[in-house]
Amino acid sequence: MPAAAGLEMLKAAAEVFDDIEDADNAESLAAKYGFPLAVNTASALLIGAERAFARLYTRGVDSKIIVSLMDKVNSYYLAACGGQHLDLSLIPAEAASEEMYLRVTGMKSAFAAECACYTGAALAGAEVELVQSMVEFGHNLGMAAQIANDIKGITGLRDIRQRKITLPVTYALAQTNGEIHRLLETTFLKTDIKVTSPPGLIRDTLFDCGGILYASFKMEVYKQRALDILNALELKDIQVKPLRDFVA
Amino acid sequence: MKSPQLQEMVRKIFSDEEIKSQFITSPESVLSRYSLTDDEKKAVRITHTRLGLASSGSVQLEAAVKSLLWWD
Numbered sequence: 001m002p003a004a005a006g007l008e009m010l011k012a013a014a015e016v017f018d019d020i021e022d023a024d025n026a027e028s029l030a031a032k033y034g035f036p037l038a039v040n041t042a043s044a045l046l047i048g049a050e051r052a053f054a055r056l057y058t059r060g061v062d063s064k065i066i067v068s069l070m071d072k073v074n075s076y077y078l079a080a081c082g083g084q085h086l087d088l089s090l091i092p093a094e095a096a097s098e099e100m101y102l103r104v105t106g107m108k109s110a111f112a113a114e115c116a117c118y119t120g121a122a123l124a125g126a127e128v129e130l131v132q133s134m135v136e137f138g139h140n141l142g143m144a145a146q147i148a149n150d151i152k153g154i155t156g157l158r159d160i161r162q163r164k165i166t167l168p169v170t171y172a173l174a175q176t177n178g179e180i181h182r183l184l185e186t187t188f189l190k191t192d193i194k195v196t197s198p199p200g201l202i203r204d205t206l207f208d209c210g211g212i213l214y215a216s217f218k219m220e221v222y223k224q225r226a227l228d229i230l231n232a233l234e235l236k237d238i239q240v241k242p243l244r245d246f247v248a
Numbered sequence: 249m250k251s252p253q254l255q256e257m258v259r260k261i262f263s264d265e266e267i268k269s270q271f272i273t274s275p276e277s278v279l280s281r282y283s284l285t286d287d288e289k290k291a292v293r294i295t296h297t298r299l300g301l302a303s304s305g306s307v308q309l310e311a312a313v314k315s316l317l318w319w320d
Contacts, residue, residue, distance in 0.1 A: 098250050098251075098255075099250055102249070102250070171255060171258070174255065175255060175258070175259045208262065209262055210258040210259060210261060210262035213258055213261075213262075213295075213299070214254065214255060214258045216295050216299055217251075217254060217258070217288065217291050217292055217295050218251065218254075218291070220290075220291035220292075220294050220295045221251075221287045221288055221290075221291040223291075224287060224290055224291055224294070225287060
């Protein structure tokens with residue numbers, strides 16, 4: 001429980017900082033209550049997370065394991081900062097490739113599921129090979145979840161209004177030409193130009209060129225990989241039913 | 249990992265009415281023309297069953313997309 005609480009607080013802190021850095025969420029803590037209060041809240045969450053991990057000692061976890069775990073979790077979140085730095089540094093044209101989208105998504109989004117799976121496996125005393133399997137499971141699960149979220153961002157128009165480059169958009173930019181391509185370029189790459197096309201038109205365009213279907217296929221690829229890892233573990237008599245029920 | 253053959257297949261489905269029609273009625277007949285990985289083929293089959301062609305204006309669209317978003 002302390003580890004789960006620690007991970008939740010770290011994730012919450014990261015989201016508050018992410019919203020401040022991206023400045024694109026009207027529902028964020030910073031947007032609703034101001035920058036100073038949001039920073040202070042995120043700082044408190046970080047400290048709370050460290051305390052939560054330290055409290056594993058009261059649950060009988062060896063201090064060396066706690067230190068090793070905290071080091072690993074911090075390395076995950078440091079890598080996530082690297083992903084955010086990359087995301088913030090890219091110009092739209094650089095962000096508009098599938099390779100870059102997958103790279104940044106892995107660093108910024110999938111890492112959280114990897115980290116959680118690593119933590120659970122490590123605290124359960126799993127062997128190195130099993131820990132690695134769970135990390136890979138977490139990576140694939142995290143990628144699938146982020147792509148699913150990005151599909152929702154298109155169907156719900158949120159990511160279109162924010163002109164965010166996600167997988168349906170990288171597909172569409174690569175696979176369309178002519179007027180459709182120009183429409184998508186203006187919307188997602190030429191962010192200095194105001195968009196006059198209604199978001200619903202952009203959504204329909206992303207559907208009708210295959211962008212949503214392609215993203216759905218990719219999401220399913222990662223989801224099935226996560227399930228394959230669980231199935232392989234079950235053959236080694238590892239109990240995976242709760243996780244498989246969650247994913248399937 | 250990038251999926252050039254999968255991208256090409258999707259592009260063809262949405263730009264060629266005959267291939268689109270073939271994919272709707274018999275996805276395997278279209279799948280077999282592309283060098284997809286086993287993961288990609290499996291994903292296409294499962295998604296096709298659940299989502300159909302995911303074009304805008306589809307009656308099943310909202311429900312089908314929602315069924316994908318198990319994370320929420």
